[in-house]
Amino acid sequence: MPSNASRLGLATLLCLPLDAPGTTIHRCEAPDGHITFTTMSCATDDSFSYQEVSPYRPGTPVRLLPPQRHRETPRLKLDPRDPVVVGQAMDKCGNLISASERREAIINQRVIAGMSQQEVESALGKPDKISIRNTSTRYHYQTKRGRSANIEFDERGCTKGTAKSQTAKSPL
Secondary structure, three states: OOOOHEEEEEEHHOOOOOOOOOEEEEEEOOOOOOOEEEOOOOOOOEEEEEEEEOOOOOOOOOOOOOOOOOOOOOOOOOOOOOOOOOOOOOOOOOOOHHHHHHHHHHHHHHEEEOOOOHHHHHHHHOOEEEEEOOOEEEEEEEOOOEEEEEEEEOOOOOOOOOOOOOEOOOOO
């Protein structure tokens, strides 16, 4: 049988309010962007706004963000079916050839104008001889099975010429 003290404790718990009151605090934002929440006032150079805080009650949904405020945005005349290109990656050779053309040339051991020195080495291997004159570099691949190749690069390290105007097969 419960004692008088436990009955008194149970009666006291039942009389407690179920909803604790909320409070208002200051949200202080410093000029450098640092945000502080306080019940005290903000510093003189901080901008502040009031923030409502209420205790969490189990079983109630919690809204993490304040309700969205709808505002008018300027209407753009875009066709939803047309893609919009915002930016495009530039390689150091000026995007003379596409990635698929570059990949295919390396696999087939061919050199196409617009490839970098690293891509030429991936396609043909290390050169037998390298000559540098002023701002251009030349890779020499010696005769193998009756073939040899000389690949010339400009000051940026790209094969000279326009795309697909110079091709060289592997001397291998």
